Amino acid sequence: MSRLAYLIRRLTLAIFVVIGVLTITFIVSRLVPADPARLFTGPRASKEKIEETREKFGLNKPIPTQFVSYIKNTIQGDFGISFKTKTAILTDLKIFLPATLELVILSLLLAVVIGIPIGVYSGAHWGKGLDIIGRVLTISGVSIPSFWLALILQLIFFSWLGWLPLGGRLSREFLIFEPIQHITGFNLIDAAITGHWKAWTDALIHIIMPAIVLAVYPICLISRMLRGAIIEVLTQDYVTAARASGMPEHIVLFRFALKNAIAPTLTVISLVFAYSISGSVLVEIVFNWPGLGKYITDAIINADFPVVLAVTLIVTVIYVLINLFVDLLQAVIDPRIQLD
């Protein structure tokens, strides 16, 4: 099968997945005995006003009709408005999605930069002292609840040492007096583009702690995966042959072993990216990080279903695209993999 045909087939399937997820979320959100019209009008609205609101948003129509019009609007890029905050969801997403992506991408970069060397080193020195210490650390890293680690880091770096801020994305002085111009929504990028270096530094010191907390699990996962893969590759005949032919050990390790061991690790990295987007919820709450996680938590608590649907849609699309991307990437890296 050609790559193009494969891509088209996968994308078509992806659309069904997205519609399926949306349908389930929509139905579940309507089963909750909460009245969206009342949420919009506030706790003390008159019955008349609630009826008027129900009419205005079409909430009195049959659920299938509502669903169809919801899908129609969504396709046109209109996510509607939040019944709780009365703001356009699209406007909110322009703030919250980049905030989460910035955090997740930075934490993933950290994970790759730290996790890969650890994995290679442990694999190459399998069973020796540092490998054993590394194994203990990585197992603990995978098992530590992220919110607990977050609180401990806050205690150390904010309360005791006073080096890093408690939470948020930017200091108040910058929010009020010298805001970063919104271009991509990624503070570090926008501040760099506009040359606002003071704000850039401020954004950096705000992102360090949450990014580290979010990176711990991927670091450990990546290094453990890679370690296992390297150990397996190093026992292969061709590695023995390479060593026997007198090739230097670092060439054996990086040119032969890593190249062959990296493919499964790439899959893990991509899946960890998707995982981190949903995993960031707890981290965002502890660090008061204004991202998707905080946004959807507020929405779920308040039964604000248009927001729940919009965020679910976005996370689903990201998951589906990443899965597709990984499969394509595998084929590029490893010619043995067939796309079908």
Next chain:
Amino acid sequence: MKNQKVMHLIFVLSVVLALTLTGVGAGTAQALSKNILSVAITTDPDDTDPRSGYDSFAQSVLYHMYEALTYYNRPGSKEEIGPWLATSWEFNNDKTQWTFHLRKGVKFHDGTDFNAAAVKYTIDNTVAEKMAPAWIYSPIKSIEVVDTHTIKFTCKAPAQLDLILSSGFGAWMISPSATNTVKWFNAGNSSGTGPYKFVSRVPGTRIIMEHHKEYWGGWEEGQFTSIIFDIIPDATVREQMLRSGEIDVAYELNHDSIDSLKKTPGVAVHVEPVFQTYFLEINFKKPPLDKLKVRQALAHSFPYKSVLAGVFGGLGTRASGLIPQNMWGANADLAVEQNMQKAKKLLAEAGHPNGGFTLELWASEGNTLYKNVGEIWQPELAKLGIKLDIRVLSFNVITTKAETDPEHAFDFMGQDWYPTYVTPTDFFYSVFHTGEFFNFGHYSNTAFDDMVLKADDLTASDRTSAIKFFKQAGKMLADDVGAIFMFDAPQIYTIRNDLKGFEFSPGYTAVFSYYKLKR
């Protein structure tokens, strides 16, 4: 060659270090932060539309941006009602015609002049849009613009209009030339005359306001030019931020922390008497709660003293009926005592000698108070053979269920109330009048309904008789055990103690003036 590389590295590192140091240094510059007041609030206000915002969270932000015609003074002042956007007023003998003279030289945030036409516009618009607090205007028959700064109201019946217009909800004046839609107001825009105006709002995250340069009260050195509200849902985090000086004002801290905060250097605790009461609504649609004797037994099983000490840090006072004891119309003879013997006897008379049933207390999410109340009550009820389950649900779910399917809704629901404007009617009518929206327990007693309306009608013309009838209404409700009346509570404000000029009125429970503050 190698040396060159090392030098190069040192150079790069020192540049990075220098950039970082200057960056960090400037980021915390004292000159910039001096005029920012930072406030930590619990949750995003549901609605920042001044015409419809109707909860404490809305009041805590709207008050700084909007003003009403009259002001409810702190008790002990010479007058109950003082001037605000109106400077003086007269009324005829039977209080059906009121003329207000408006303050001159007042400008809205959009630069428009404040005048009589704007007053008429605001009230007409709030009523026409059927906004939730619009009921306060129901006594008004017509509004007439006499001249640019004089406005005349004609009422359907005698009404205490100066009191009504001092309302903490729905009485905020808005500019007739602004966009004034729900969406516009909630997207970080304001059109009031108040000392601060909206700059931006990020839902669930923060609200920023800046000072309204043309504010009629003027500005002095030391007042705050910007206010930032950070939304921090966790009370412990808010407390830590206040203790460390990270924020200036922290809303709604845990009551058990108040004693220790009072002793904390740098923190000031203001315990302010307000007209606020806490009770458990009872579902009259769910047997066996429809039986008076069962309700009486439950009221006698309630551990009033332990609850007051346990959940409110001993800061409140025992409730006596619905109306807070420091408000006019309160009845001091309605407090119920815990008496387990009596409770047992009443329960047996009602046909449940050994209890044997389960009741549910529904508490709304984000408020741990009612959950704690339930936990203290559980062992007492267990002595009567009654099991109490506590469920934490969103407010919207609780109220929708109570309205659409009361037979399967709560048995008890945690509720607190303070007045829209200072009248007992707002307590009695809003929560216990037959068919009223907040009457989630479906209490219904036509004699009580009539008594409340009778008292309300007399509020303007004959306050003494009104008080007498309000007291009677309070007794009827307490005799019916319309709810478990727990305690009246003060409002507690915890702020940094370098803030001077704290000023508060119980007419606006959820807020105090930031304009008057200086550092």
